[in-house]
Amino acid sequence: MAPNLDGYFKQVDELKGHFIERLREAVAIPSVSAEADRRPDVIRMGHWLVEQLHKLGAETELREPGKQPGTDLDLPPIVLGRYGRDKSKRTILVYGHYDVQPAFKSDGWDTEPFELTVQPDGRLCGRGSTDDKGPVLGWLNAIEAHQKAGIDFPVNLLMCFEGMEENGSEGLDEVVIEEGKKYFADADAVCISDNYWLGTERPCLTYGLRGVNYYSLEISGPGADLHSGVFGGLTHEPMTDLVRVLGSLVEPDGTILVKGIAEQVAPVTADEEGLYEGIAFTMETLHQSLGSKTTIFEDKKKTLMARWRMPSLSLHGVEGAFSAPGAKTVIPAKVIGKFSIRTVPNMEIEKTNQLVYKHVEEAFKKLNSKNTMKVYAQHCGNWWVASPKHWNFEAAAKATERVWGVRPDFTREGGSIPITITFQEATGKNVLLLPMGSSTDGAHSINEKLDTKNYIEGIKLLGAYLHYVAEEEMV
């Protein structure tokens, strides 16, 4: 039976100004995790969140992972929260992060990045508005609206809010794994609100992410950088070798040339074939977000498949070579090519690494160079795919339809959110990605925003989801 949510929705609308003020307070704390100077602000933001939770009657515990490796900086606390201990209710674990990307007005912002500005068109501009302070506060706002409307909260809510997401999530994995069967023991399902709609019109639920294996390919020869006038033509040059090996990895049309990668990719099922056409996504919008028409494919289906379920290999750059503007006649002594492979089912991390190493070694060997080559993975994160038919997703779909009046798209993403897999493995439960913002929010860019509509309807959505997930038949 569809839950009665009218009272809750009405209350959210009435608290709109209050909720925007809460977001303003949060944005005003410049909790930039990647800047050493801002670390005290990140920690202050964690304590602000604890205070807010206490005011709402939630219990909290802090996990403090100590110093950031290689620095004297304290890691900000991982805030664990619990609201409700009713054994007759389901328990839902939610995750978000309270740190933000760096932002300076001088980067080109139209407004002060750490002053939330309500624009005439409804945009709530400010660093962290959409990534991820808006969604984190969404859960708190949902609690408050229930309290003020006098409506029973439908679930026990477990919360895990971290302050290092934009800087490698240092310490989080360990805590999540550690608490999987402790603090999170009674979780029935997991919900993460830290991604975005595919476009700007239709909401979505996300059930898959690509993984990423990131490689360094070092080629070294001379003991120090050389002058190309003096040494050009008489020594093997690491850059010459490097571009050859990098060029052997991938075709200009994106085809990966490392043998054995394609064979690992799960075949497209008949079921899946029909999945793409209905998705709210157009090549025009893609061209707009690319800022060019340099897409490899002309059609939506192949493009979405390329993003969601096919591996890709990108060359990111070269460390150690001349990289400034102008002209420098250097022969770099040691160059490190950086490339990564986005991975998909059923690719295996270790197998993929071995295939890459083998390919690179063979390609280098063919060069007959006297230079020295080394290749290694800098970091690897697995792909993730959940079942979109799980009752957790079904509940979220119903809530979305109730709030937005439209069935959400079921989407995957090309990027990685490594903590998703950690939550899945630590709790053994289904994980749902339930976005609040839209594709144009500019999470890591200047003029980051969250539309007022997405914020307020998003608060309704998170609350509605908890009602539906409390009732949804577990299948």
Added chain:
Amino acid sequence: MAPNLDGYFKQVDELKGHFIERLREAVAIPSVSAEADRRPDVIRMGHWLVEQLHKLGAETELREPGKQPGTDLDLPPIVLGRYGRDKSKRTILVYGHYDVQPAFKSDGWDTEPFELTVQPDGRLCGRGSTDDKGPVLGWLNAIEAHQKAGIDFPVNLLMCFEGMEENGSEGLDEVVIEEGKKYFADADAVCISDNYWLGTERPCLTYGLRGVNYYSLEISGPGADLHSGVFGGLTHEPMTDLVRVLGSLVEPDGTILVKGIAEQVAPVTADEEGLYEGIAFTMETLHQSLGSKTTIFEDKKKTLMARWRMPSLSLHGVEGAFSAPGAKTVIPAKVIGKFSIRTVPNMEIEKTNQLVYKHVEEAFKKLNSKNTMKVYAQHCGNWWVASPKHWNFEAAAKATERVWGVRPDFTREGGSIPITITFQEATGKNVLLLPMGSSTDGAHSINEKLDTKNYIEGIKLLGAYLHYVAEEEMV
């Protein structure tokens, strides 16, 4: 008839301490032309030099080329000097530079870079000691030793000392061309002391330099840098195209793959074949200076030919891609590959450019990429070869044998000294490169030094050269 130089040599030895003091004064003025803050010191150095010249009875004129383009910085003066106006004597034009490379103790210097330190082994350590304050003062010291010994100065000496050599020689070309038939009108030959012996034992005279054509190869696609998770696999990536095109330019063994380059290279003459074996140069020393055994050739002759008389193509780096340590999952939107070709007789600059453009365009076209490619020469400087049999060289060879007791090697160099050609073209006279320092002086490195022996014998050499060149039969 060999000139009687004993009195002069004796006087130089007697003034040794005084000459070292003069070098100490010069080194103490940190005339770093590439640092805006040091510009007043560069200008001060120019005026110090004028003062020294006046004390020796030389006339001077300053050429002040105005502001450095794109900055508010005054260009340091080009110091023109003349010592002697005896129409019965030959006139020799010499060039040097009084600016130096940047240097900070913290770069790893054992001593303060702007305090000349006399080491127990005779090294005169300090920035500019060998490049090029030692040689510049060499001319002044030669004048002084003649005066103090009461020996008639054998030639009229024209001097051209600039203060921007380490920063692009801004304004110099124009002045040299302008003065070719004016201030320099009576020059009979030109001598530049701003390079080094091939090794550490045997002096050399240099009669050839390679040229350099420096290229930028831009490939652009997306409007801005992209996240490889979101866009990897669905767009053409500029880096993928760039490494392919760069990889098509040159083999790992140094073979240039641009069609038409090899055909422009002057054939090796029978005369030349015998030239290399006698040169004081060993593969061992080369391996030491390389810091590795990654030479393409195993033998001296091929190696020297590769440096002196064969073109080479080096890949210097990539602008616009990820170049820092660590991992960044970026798809760079616009990347600029930098490469250059060292040119030799009889390559033509414009023809070479056209061959490179054609090659790059064809290589890019083969990729079938939707990205956009642009290639252009950033700067081009011609190769230079003088006749080592010219009386100017013959005089220098005799002077070298007299001072060092050994016939000098006749060498070419792999690098470029563009002003050499300008002097040759502006005056129409033979240009000789007559080095004072040796290959281990570390001109642009930390702990730059000039051996006391090279400084003092070098002063003798410059003076002796003037005596021989005054008498040498003009053939």
